[in-house]
Amino acid sequence: xxxxxxxxxxxxxxxxxxxxxxxxxxxxxxxxxxxxxxxxxxxxxxxxxxxxxxxxxxxxxxxxxxxxxxxxxxxxxxxxxxxxxxxxxxxxxxxxxxxxxxxxxxxxxxxxxxxxxxxxxxxxxxxxxxxxxxxxxxxxxxxxxxxxxxxxxxxxxxxxxxxxxxxxxxxxxxxxxxxxxxxxxxxxxxxxxxxxxxxxxxxxxxxxxxxxxxxxxxxxxxxxxxxxxxxxxxxxxxxxxxxxxxxxxxxxxxxxxxxxxxxxxxxxxxxxxxxxxxxxxxxxxxxxxxxxxxxxxxxxxxxxxxxxxxxxxxxxxxxxxxxxxxxxxxxxxxxxxxxxxxxxxxxxx
Numbered sequence: 001x002x003x004x005x006x007x008x009x010x011x012x013x014x015x016x017x018x019x020x021x022x023x024x025x026x027x028x029x030x031x032x033x034x035x036x037x038x039x040x041x042x043x044x045x046x047x048x049x050x051x052x053x054x055x056x057x058x059x060x061x062x063x064x065x066x067x068x069x070x071x072x073x074x075x076x077x078x079x080x081x082x083x084x085x086x087x088x089x090x091x092x093x094x095x096x097x098x099x100x101x102x103x104x105x106x107x108x109x110x111x112x113x114x115x116x117x118x119x120x121x122x123x124x125x126x127x128x129x130x131x132x133x134x135x136x137x138x139x140x141x142x143x144x145x146x147x148x149x150x151x152x153x154x155x156x157x158x159x160x161x162x163x164x165x166x167x168x169x170x171x172x173x174x175x176x177x178x179x180x181x182x183x184x185x186x187x188x189x190x191x192x193x194x195x196x197x198x199x200x201x202x203x204x205x206x207x208x209x210x211x212x213x214x215x216x217x218x219x220x221x222x223x224x225x226x227x228x229x230x231x232x233x234x235x236x237x238x239x240x241x242x243x244x245x246x247x248x249x250x251x252x253x254x255x256x257x258x259x260x261x262x263x264x265x266x267x268x269x270x271x272x273x274x275x276x277x278x279x280x281x282x283x284x285x286x287x288x289x290x291x292x293x294x295x296x297x298x299x300x301x302x303x304x305x306x307x308x309x310x311x312x313x314x315x316x317x318x319x320x321x322x323x324x325x326x327x328x329x330x331x332x333x334x335x336x337x338x339x340x341x342x343x344x345x346x347x348x349x
Contacts, residue, residue, distance in 0.1 A: 001291050003225045005322065007308045008329060015159050015307075016342035019171045023193040027337055027344040031320055031328055038328055040335065043191045043345050046302070052204030054256040055246055057298065059186040059264045060209045062177035065152030065169075070110035070120065077103055079110055081120070081133070082155065083148070084183060084215060085236075092135040092144060093123075097216075101129040112151050118144075155183050157341050159307075172341070181213035181236060187341045188261030188302045206250070208243040212236070212267040212285070222309055227290045232311065234284040237267045247278045247297060256349070258300035262315045265289070268297040290314040291322050301348045305332055305339040320348045 020026040024044040031038055050056070066083040080099040087093040098104045104122055110133075112118040117137065124132035137144045154168045174189035175197070201207075213236040222230045247268065250257050259265035270285035271278055276296040288311060301319050306312040317325045328346070337344045 001227055001314075001322070003222055003227060003309055006310070006313050006317065008326075009333070010308055010339060011333065014333065014336060014339050014343075016338035016340060016344075017160055017162060019190065019342040020344075023171075023175075023191055024196045026191050028191075029328060029332060029337065029344070029346045031324060031346060031348045033320060033324065033348065036324060038331060044193075044196055046347060047196070047199055047203060049300075049347060049349060050200065050203065050205045050256060050258070053206060053250065053253065055206045055208050055250040055258070056200070057208050057210055057243070057247065057257065057259045057264045057268060058174075058176050058189060059212050059214075059261055059267065060174075060176050060178040061182040061186060061211050061213050061263070062180040063155065063173055063182045063185050063214075064180050065149055066155040066183040067153050068112055068148070068151050070112045072103065073109040073111065075103075079104060081110065082183070083152070084130075085213075087132065089141060092137070092141075094133050094135065095126065096131055096133050097129045098131050099129065101131075104131060113147075118147050118151065157184070159340060160342070176207075176209070178209075179211045179213075179238075181211075183216070184214045185341065186212070186214055186261045186263045187304045187343075188264075188345060190342075191302075191345050192260075206246055208246040209240075210243055210264055210267040211238040212263045214263055220311075222311060222314075227288075227314070230288060230311075232286040232288040234286045235263075235266075237270055237281055237283065237285045239267060239271050239278065239281045241280055244278050244280050251277060251297070256300050257298045258302060258347075259298035260302045262303055262312045265295075265298055265301060265315060265319070269295065272296040289318050291318040293318040295319060299349075303346050303348070304341070304343050305329070305337055305346060307340060316346070316348070 026043045028041040028043045068081045082097040084095040108122045110120045119136040120133040153164045154172050215235045216233050270287045271281035273279045
């Protein structure tokens with residue numbers, strides 16, 4: 001398949017600037033692959049599609065406040081620094097993106113906060129916007145991380161043009177977020193409220209937690225027409241024995257196994273054994289899923305509505321079938337579903 005197969009006209013007003021008032025009251029489009037039918041529901045209706053002993057795979061990664069603003073030495077120019085990943089705890093080295101990048105060269109220093117107690121020195125260029133920074137801070141590692149958290153803000157996606165507001169700190173985080181390390185939320189999980197999770201639990205639905213720290217791999221644009229030439233950035237992934245056992249039992253019993261989001265799906269598909277069961281994993285994945293692809297673990301998927309040409313749309317297309325997703329997206333645009341991180345949801349069964 002080619003990149004151009006995933007292009008479509010997306011009206012700008014359908015990009016959600018704010019989440020639904022209540023998490024579980026966003027809209028839900030249900031795609032039935034066998035019947036090729038499309039239904040329009042509310043997200044909380046998802047409970048009707050699951051039975052006792054079915055499994056939902058949740059990504060329990062937690063977003064950290066990854067966007068900082070510093071001032072360049074001498075000129076005082078305001079520079080956005082987007083923390084991607086920590087490279088070395090002891091030396092306080094981080095992979096970051098800077099904007100505007102053309103102004104930031106090796107050797108430059110950036111000062112953060114009103115008191116300028118946090119300083120960073122640029123020690124390497126990694127990509128056109130990527131840099132390696134060494135942070136200088138007079139304090140313990142724990143104090144340094146606290147300072148980063150204080151200075152950072154919720155890393156809302158760039159398409160959201162408004163400033164970060166107080167409610168974003170809570171709403172751009174799933175209610176089951178536990179392990180800090182993501183620079184973006186696993187957005188399909190944002191639709192679950194405490195009440196809905198409780199109702200699913202009472203019904204006997206099992207939750208298997210996996211961790212994939214969402215990095216830029218998920219969002220980096222695809223710039224090659226031949227999809228097999230696209231390289232995903234690596235993202236850290238952990239699947240522990242408990243989740244392996246829950247999922248493999250459900251596989252054996254032919255239950256419904258639902259990946260909540262493309263990141264949960266990529267996590268489990270990165271740890272498939274030769275006998276098509278799930279293995280433990282503690283490492284990194286750069287798995288890129290696009291059509292045609294045979295999925296081994298999940299037989300259902302919850303996902304948001306994605307932007308044109310995105311790797312997320314490609315995975316949904318591989319799972320639902322390209323023509324079916326195309327038809328669903330045409331309907332979503334016509335019915336004015338909201339797209340992207342704070343947008344509406346889709347259940348593919």
